Amino acid sequence: MTKSKKLLSGNESIALGAYQAGVQVAAAYPGTPSTEILETIATYKDVYAEWSTNEKVAMEVGLGASYAGVRTLVSMKHVGLNVAADPFMAAATTGVHGGLVVISADDPGIHSSQGEQDNRHFARMARVPMLEPTDSQEAYDFIPLAFEISEKYDTPVLFRITTRVAHSKSVVEVDESRARPPRDKHFQHNIEKYVMLPSNARTRVPQMHKRIAELMEFAETTSINRIIDGKDSPGIITGGVGYQYAREAFPDATFLKLGMIYPLPPRLLHNFTAKVKRSFVVEELDPFLEESIKILGIPVEGKAYIPRAGELNSLAVYDAGVKAGIEAKTERITDVKAVTDLPGRPPLLCPGCPHSAAFFVLNTLGQRTKKLDVSGRSTNETNLIITGDIGCYTLGAYLPLRAMDTTACMGASIGQAIGIEKAGVSSKVIAVIGDSTFLHSGITGIVDAVYNDSKITVLVLDNGTTAMTGHQDHPGTGITAQGITTKAVDIEKLVRGIGVKDVQVINAFDVKAVRSGIKSALDKDELSVVIVRGNCAVKNKRRKNQRQVNAGVCNNCDVCLRIGCSAIQKQDGKVHIDVYSCMGDECGICEQICPKHAIGPLS
Amino acid sequence: MIKKGDNKQDILLVGVGGQGIILASDIMGEAALAMGLDVKKTDTLGMAQRGGSVTSHLRMGQAVYAPLISPQGADILLAFEKLEAVRWVNYIRPDGIVIINNHAIPPLSISLGMSVYPTDEAINKSFLQRTNKILMVEGSRETAQLGDVRMLNIFMLGYLSKLSPIKITDYLWKKSLSERLPAKILDINIRAFERGQEAAASVNI
Ligand SMILES: Cc1ncc(C[n+]2csc(CCOP(=O)(O)OP(=O)(O)O)c2C)c(N)n1
Numbered sequence: 001m002t003k004s005k006k007l008l009s010g011n012e013s014i015a016l017g018a019y020q021a022g023v024q025v026a027a028a029y030p031g032t033p034s035t036e037i038l039e040t041i042a043t044y045k046d047v048y049a050e051w052s053t054n055e056k057v058a059m060e061v062g063l064g065a066s067y068a069g070v071r072t073l074v075s076m077k078h079v080g081l082n083v084a085a086d087p088f089m090a091a092a093t094t095g096v097h098g099g100l101v102v103i104s105a106d107d108p109g110i111h112s113s114q115g116e117q118d119n120r121h122f123a124r125m126a127r128v129p130m131l132e133p134t135d136s137q138e139a140y141d142f143i144p145l146a147f148e149i150s151e152k153y154d155t156p157v158l159f160r161i162t163t164r165v166a167h168s169k170s171v172v173e174v175d176e177s178r179a180r181p182p183r184d185k186h187f188q189h190n191i192e193k194y195v196m197l198p199s200n201a202r203t204r205v206p207q208m209h210k211r212i213a214e215l216m217e218f219a220e221t222t223s224i225n226r227i228i229d230g231k232d233s234p235g236i237i238t239g240g241v242g243y244q245y246a247r248e249a250f251p252d253a254t255f256l257k258l259g260m261i262y263p264l265p266p267r268l269l270h271n272f273t274a275k276v277k278r279s280f281v282v283e284e285l286d287p288f289l290e291e292s293i294k295i296l297g298i299p300v301e302g303k304a305y306i307p308r309a310g311e312l313n314s315l316a317v318y319d320a321g322v323k324a325g326i327e328a329k330t331e332r333i334t335d336v337k338a339v340t341d342l343p344g345r346p347p348l349l350c351p352g353c354p355h356s357a358a359f360f361v362l363n364t365l366g367q368r369t370k371k372l373d374v375s376g377r378s379t380n381e382t383n384l385i386i387t388g389d390i391g392c393y394t395l396g397a398y399l400p401l402r403a404m405d406t407t408a409c410m411g412a413s414i415g416q417a418i419g420i421e422k423a424g425v426s427s428k429v430i431a432v433i434g435d436s437t438f439l440h441s442g443i444t445g446i447v448d449a450v451y452n453d454s455k456i457t458v459l460v461l462d463n464g465t466t467a468m469t470g471h472q473d474h475p476g477t478g479i480t481a482q483g484i485t486t487k488a489v490d491i492e493k494l495v496r497g498i499g500v501k502d503v504q505v506i507n508a509f510d511v512k513a514v515r516s517g518i519k520s521a522l523d524k525d526e527l528s529v530v531i532v533r534g535n536c537a538v539k540n541k542r543r544k545n546q547r548q549v550n551a552g553v554c555n556n557c558d559v560c561l562r563i564g565c566s567a568i569q570k571q572d573g574k575v576h577i578d579v580y581s582c583m584g585d586e587c588g589i590c591e592q593i594c595p596k597h598a599i600g601p602l603s
Numbered sequence: 604m605i606k607k608g609d610n611k612q613d614i615l616l617v618g619v620g621g622q623g624i625i626l627a628s629d630i631m632g633e634a635a636l637a638m639g640l641d642v643k644k645t646d647t648l649g650m651a652q653r654g655g656s657v658t659s660h661l662r663m664g665q666a667v668y669a670p671l672i673s674p675q676g677a678d679i680l681l682a683f684e685k686l687e688a689v690r691w692v693n694y695i696r697p698d699g700i701v702i703i704n705n706h707a708i709p710p711l712s713i714s715l716g717m718s719v720y721p722t723d724e725a726i727n728k729s730f731l732q733r734t735n736k737i738l739m740v741e742g743s744r745e746t747a748q749l750g751d752v753r754m755l756n757i758f759m760l761g762y763l764s765k766l767s768p769i770k771i772t773d774y775l776w777k778k779s780l781s782e783r784l785p786a787k788i789l790d791i792n793i794r795a796f797e798r799g800q801e802a803a804a805s806v807n808i
Binding site: 005007111112135164165167168169170171241244245247248311313314315316318333335336337338339340341342343344345346347348350399400561564566568569570571575580581 | 619620621629632633636641642643644645646647648654655656667668669670671672673674675676686687689690692693697709710711712713714715716717718719720721722725726728729732733752
């Protein structure tokens with residue numbers, strides 16, 4: 001039996017599809033919702049898979065492997081493509097040798113990102129073809145096609161997915177008989193193709209336009225663009241997960257389902273829209289299809305009715321249809337809400353998190369609990385300005401810690417801190433950045449600080465992992481994506497090597513040391529780096545001597561609640577510690593800060 | 604309203620990170636697939652490692668399109684925690700079934716004195732706007748008696764198995780459980796599953 005049905009996520013399906021298509025090199029930097037693609041490929045021992053330092057490097061590694069003739073997969077989240085945009089555009093210009101497929105995993109609705117963006121626009125900008133599956137089966141089936149297109153048309157292929165395709169599980173018929181094509185690995189010297197001097201690049205540009213014209217013809221006939229017959233109104237043009245919502249909302253409609261989102265097939269679109277009475281485009285985020293179709297002179301409707309921000313669902317699409325008058329009668333039930341105001345349940349730093357003490361200290365040094373109200377705004381300058389970065393530690397911005405003033409994109413904390421300092425503020429400025437983020441894009445910030453004689457302090461929260469995205473290794477851990485022990489990059493030596501003189505390494509669970517370390521760094525008028533080091537709580541398995549509160553000694557001062565530890569709870573006026581979640585000896589932060597010494601190991 | 608295909612079940616599982624919600628929906632999804640149904644499921648955890656809200660949309664039927672259950676579309680809401688249950692009141696379809704583990708995990712804002720936990724009465728009232736099929740289950744208490752509250756997810760599945768119109772055989776349930784749970788905790792989890800089934804035996808809705 002070579003075929004079997006499995007329940008797979010879109011990411012697992014991409015990995016399996018790529019493996020069976022003969023992928024030999026895969027490179028990525030973690031990022032929700034793309035991470036599991038590389039994690040899955042890394043389990044195939046006859047493929048080289050790496051966590052790259054960042055997305056730009058991943059793209060460059062991928063481009064090199066492609067030049068050497070092997071099929072290559074590069075994957076990242078939507079904002080990762082911003083980081084990798086430079087080599088991506090270069091890849092679009094030089095073209096490929098072995099097939100190069102670039103996965104962009106977009107996050108409509110911002111489940112776990114710093115922003116919402118529609119990366120379909122990148123395809124048009126780079127003049128590269130783009131495919132988009134609507135579920136796991138298509139993810140599995142489109143990947144081999146993407147490699148074929150890449151090689152045949154000498155172009156990287158952008159393969160766009162969204163959270164609901166990447167992370168949803170659906171049924172895939174896995175065909176074990178798909179043969180892996182043999183590869184001929186060799187690099188050919190070819191200056192005109194690979195060396196983008198202006199004179200060479202200029203000759204490539206017309207070829208990029210030519211390939212898009214050819215691909216337009218391909219799009220007219222490819223089976224991944226297909227019509228599903230139904231009633232003559234509405235006609236729905238759709239692609240990506242939007243198709244699934246539309247199919248459910250309008251089961252009787254006629255569909256033009258596009259698997260190739262760029263370039264579009266003009267004749268197919270003309271014929272389709274001529275056949276139906278009214279044509280609607282159903283797509284998440286920007287009116288990318290809608291505008292591309294309108295430019296062809298074809299009248300379609302879409303975003304006038306369908307929300308532009310966030311995720312869709314079947315009801316939202318149905319409601320849009322009602323508004324547009326395609327669904328004659330509306331029998332919609334009215335929405336209901338809970339009859340009381342519900343407290344939120346934001347994500348929190350875990351009990352035993354090595355970031356907690358540092359944020360507790362920043363909160364107290366900056367007198368944030370006293371000086372800031374709960375609104376999250378203040379007209380006064382804070383007496384300690386804390387630029388933040390992206391990772392679990394961004395949660396330090398929430399109450400009760402409140403110890404972060406900015407978060408933009410990965411690595412930005414250091415540049416922003418330099419900018420705020422150089423603008424001439426009177427407060428001290430400290431940048432807070434995680435270890436994986438520091439290696440991803442903090443190093444160039446430190447170089448800038450050294451070079452331009454900045455006086456900021458940089459706090460590197462080193463928990464020995466990329467926690468936010470699910471504990472991937474990174475250059476600082478010394479273990480590769482495929483579990484091989486390698487050389488670890490030493491952050492302390494690295495920053496000293498760049499020229500930082502004042503560098504400290506501090507135990508993350510020693511509150512006094514963290515406090516005096518940060519204080520001494522801030523007190524000096526020079527650039528300093530404080531590395532706060534402690535293992536991520538989720539990776540700590542040993543758990544003993546959970547802490548408890550001695551009710552006889554506790555005077556309810558609530559200082560311990562200011563750590564924001566979810567194991568410490570107050571019910572009916574009494575503070576207690578949940579034994580199931582307390583990390584005990586691995587942490588001990590609450591015990592150190594309790595003014596009454598009312599907290600100690602469970603006896 | 605969106606038309607519903609035959610034999611279609613939309614189950615929304617909700618609770619708090621760490622309660623095993625995603626594993627529970629995986630186990631049921633695999634069992635439904637083994638039964639020959641089309642299955643789609645999607646989990647939403649936001650940035651939560653631990654302690655944040657978690658939901659899992661599990662959809663089963665002859666042909667399932669959308670990965671997400673729409674508001675007003677869930678046939679069953681399976682809630683592992685009371686506050687999380689009521690957060691999703693708008694997702695239950697008219698006359699749908701609401702199963703709530705009678706357990707409260709107060710979020711930090713409550714410890715900080717910034718908000719209050721909804722009363723049982725308020726929770727009940729919220730759901731009565733849509734359905735009176737509201738079932739409170741002593742899942743946390745029963746699994747604590749069995750020795751480990753971490754089996755709550757399996758207990759809840761056992762309870763659900765008796766109430767879902769999709770009749771997965773005990774054989775397929777156990778097969779799916781054995782494929783997803785480590786061998787050394789399998790037996791005790793099967794006991795938790797059966798305890799859940801027993802708890803649902805007397806329910807009549
Ligand atoms: C350009 C870009 N790539 C990837 C991500 C996804 N992402 C968010 S935080 C993070 C790294 C977190 O690791 P670290 O800095 O070590 O902090 P931790 O979560 O371990 O505290 C990643 C990969 C992103 N937001 N932007």
